[in-house]
Amino acid sequence: MSDGSPAMQAGWYPDPSQVGQLRYWSGTEWSQDVQAAPPAPGEFVRPWWQQWWAIILTLFVCFPLGLIGVWQRKGTSVGVKITVSVVALFLYGGALAARAQS
Numbered sequence: 660m661s662d663g664s665p666a667m668q669a670g671w672y673p674d675p676s677q678v679g680q681l682r683y684w685s686g687t688e689w690s691q692d693v694q695a696a697p698p699a700p701g702e703f704v705r706p707w708w709q710q711w712w713a714i715i716l717t718l719f720v721c722f723p724l725g726l727i728g729v730w731q732r733k734g735t736s737v738g739v740k741i742t743v744s745v746v747a748l749f750l751y752g753g754a755l756a757a758r759a760q761s
Contacts, residue, residue, distance in 0.1 A: 681696050
């Protein structure tokens with residue numbers, strides 16, 4: 660930069676052509692390397708395993724497996740198995756209905 664302005668040091672800078680991304684400046688030219696910009700200070704981003712899609716997917720996968728486990732358990736009476744299944748289905752249905760309303 661011969662116009663007297665200070666030279667930018669090498670590093671990651673906001674990409675002017677793509678909002679929300681950073682592009683690497685080598686000190687002399689822009690590289691093709693880009694990465695997602697970090698969230699703004701004070702902005703909370705939940706980890707993937709705390710996102711609703713992951714929680715609901717886990718419930719859909721684990722819930723049937725738990726009921727199958729109850730029914731496969733030896734030594735448990737059919738009455739207890741039915742009671743556990745009805746209560747579990749009731750709670751599961753209530754959780755889905757509450758989620759649908761919110």
